[in-house]
Amino acid sequence: MVVMTADSVAKTIEVPDDVLHKLYDFQARTYNVPETRTLQVLTFQDEAKANAAATAWRNTNAWDTIQKASPDAAAVALPHVRQSDIPNPELAKLAFAAPANQISGPTKTAAGWVVFNIMDVVAPHQTSFEQAKNDLRDQVQKQEASQALQARLTQFQDAIAGSTTLEKIPSNLGAVPAAGSLDAHGMTQDGIPAPIPGDAGLRQSIIQHIFSQKKDAQPVVVNGPDGSAFAVAVDEIHPGTLRPFTEVRDQVVQAWTADQQRHAADARVTALFTEAKKSTLAKALENQPESANLRKDVAVSRIHPDQSLPQNVLRAAFGLKVGTTGMYEGPDAFWLVNVTAQKPGDAGDSQSLRHDLDAQYVQSLQADIPMALDAALEKTVPVSHMNMNLFNQVVASTSPAAANGAQ
Template identity: 35%
Template sequence: MITYFRHLFVDSWAGRAFAVLIFAAFVLWGVGDFFTKLGGAPDASTVAAVGDRKIGIDDFNNAFHAQLDQVARQSGGDASSLPQQERAQVAMQVLQGLVSRAEALREATRLGLVVPDDVLRQTIFDLPLFKGPDGQFQRSRFDAWLQQNRLTEARVLSIFRDDLTANALVEPLRVGAKAPAVLVRHAYDFAAQTRTVDLVSFPFAAGPAPAPPDQGTLQRYYDNHPQQFQAPEYRRVKLVLLSPQTIARSIDVPEADERALFRAQNNNGSVPEKRSVQVITAPSEARAQALATLWRGGAGWPQMQAAATDSVPVALDDAARATFPSPEMGSLAFGAKAGEVAGPLKTETGWVLLKVTKVDPAVTHSFADSRQALHDQIAAARVRDLLADRVQKLQDVIAGGGASGSGLDQVPADLGAVAAEGTLDAQGMTQAGEPAPLPGTDAQRQAIIATAFAQKQGAPPELKQGPDDAEYALSVEQVTPAAALPFAAVQDRVRDAVVADARRRQAEQQAATLFAAARKAGGLAKLPAGTPGLAGLVHQPPFGRSGPPAGVPPQLRQIAFSLKVGQSTMVPGADGFVVATVTGVQHPDPASNRMAYDRLQANLDGSVANDIEVAYATLLRGRKQPTLNAQAIRSVVGP
């Protein structure tokens, strides 16, 4: 299935006002073809034009960075770690989406599609973001949001009107789209299939204690493993960091703006009661009752998640009553005591039972107590307007310092950058064994450390892009090479390492012997009762691809789904080795979890509908090719 952005805007309606995204991406162009089309420049503030419809550089910049952050989160990294080729691919997808959206709006205009004012008005009135405690649209909330995000009412109405117009054009194309039944069945079997295994664990610490090593053994180990017993390399660095967070702290927010947000957002300081709950939605009342009995019997949340193979376990943290999926679930959660299992309760999605894990009572904050948080929230919304200009100024200052690196000492105080200087090792620790007080988030600090140990001493500082839209530059002032520690100073550490190594070899030999026997016999269960190590045999309950039960290493889960029944394997873990045999493969009947099957059907139906949209976008593109501004695009994406 083609994967692309279904919605015209980012996830939240608030975000839609900043990043007008896409109704179809991954359309037509390949990466190479895309960049060959970069040509004329409509104007400096426009990245592309489709006829008389223009795509502004701000819209592209916001959409690009939003999608870049999402891609980085999915890969478990940060935006700064993405290679340039992947950044270019993201830029291509985002720009294609924006162009497709412009083409859709152009086609809607040609067909005479018009969104009535009353529909537009009701759409905005229905947004929870702008509703007061009585559930009605509150003009003061809307005005405060406009002021906080520096948007005009006309701009917001234009964005929402375009959203509704494009939806009116493409939504009829999606009606009736259906994924083939055989595709849904195969996808369900892949996702819901479970396996059972027999396993024996060989913990490193469980074996008999090895003989104490003599002095000669310790000396040989020390000589053969010098990297384990040395003082690390230290580097003295001077750096400057500029990020949305550091800029936000330098922004002066008028008190009137803070008070307006305080009134609109907090209902004059009143914060409703919030609760953290663990929720399980079961397919039937009988199944829900069985899970409730297990839960009330003392089972913990990990055990309940493992047991709810045919249900949907979800944890909701710090949720107000109004944020629950249904009023009935909210009443159930707020009617239960902390630690109590409530339900089951029949809802539209299934039979719900839940456990309240935390209760935060309703509180009233004064304006003075909330002022810093209000400042931070307003400032954070205004940072993006300032970021590009501040980055350029920082670049100019650093470049002006030349090879000497003196630019790091000349950064203006009103730029919103943070400077630091000190000595640290490659793990970010000082010579005193404490974390170095580096500025920024954890991801930003890791990027700074990596650069500090990749850059040569005396090299001129260069402005680098870091995680979360940060920019930083540094110079390496001094390098203290790693040095071997005297044997006498680390003798105890050497002894511990020798013993640990002996325990690991012992566990590995025992596990390898049992693994060879199990493979020859056709499984652990077929070995004679007196086989060494077999006394610790455990019959694990079924587990799926999404997560094994306690006691099953993650490596075993991956391998287990590639083995046939009766096949054995041996895997290392953090604390020992595991020998396992796959004893069964379960293919759940869709009727046993109709809710999950229907959800998968709906997702795949949506993918088919997406493909239809892409085909329609292809048709529209053939009518009017866009004009792209290469210089404006590269100013956002980079060279």
């Protein structure tokens, strides 16, 4: 087979150094990085609760534990942020002056009383043009790949038409050759996936075409997903055979055992679920071996989720009425959840959440401006024709630090 995709074509596109230099200047923010820090923050509206949390955090030094123990706090982790990226300017100043691996605060800010921990500090660093060159080339190649792929399709079709064996395809087209034996599931005789170029969608298209094509038929170009194209030559067809049981016994036993275990767990949890619907989950588990796994009084909220619960279980719990039980399947277990009570959200949580969301929206918009401008300009103006100084001034003026200064 011969396969041509945007990725395979991209690797053959030559990019002049002057274009790469322009792109390097264009992305100065990416390659000239100031000091960044990773921090964990709790924000309280009540000073006493903030003090208590700071003391407990210093004693345990466990982020997950302090989050669960502080349901009144707005908890957020900020990985590898610049000072200008932190939406709360007071917190930003404090965080970039605080020592690492030490619980700081509580300190009063406009958003509330903050307690935080600096998990990691990365010193400022600059990536030189030579260091960034390969990455820059990849960016340009990927950007131009789709257009180049379409432009080369005619040449690809001509080459396929002139080669009954698919061995005379020009190497500069970006077409990837492959050969071998595979079954209708795309597996080799050794039971591993055949190394077919392209993603899963293209792989499936190629496999289907292989098993619909006759032996020694003239190869033709077939259009695949996302503008890709391929051609196939079928040299041999081997009739299907049944592998001896002795060769696959271990795989069969493993699959059968896993299926039996899942079936038994499903049947058992369904029986408990049926009993729980008659009364409560706690009563259904009385004197049962599974009672040791019962967790009681687990308080969860959308602001303070329990990270030990699967996401589908957490989401479903908020759809249950008080006093009712739900049954759910997680990645590796079945879950029974009984809602025993509910209470209104904390006013401080709501206020902190609104403040954090407002700040995130503003930060997101500020980050989107250079990205949108970049995308718009790339479609209309070659990088080599851009005024990089003016572009960088516009980007700098939209940063959180510039916006806070303007206020």
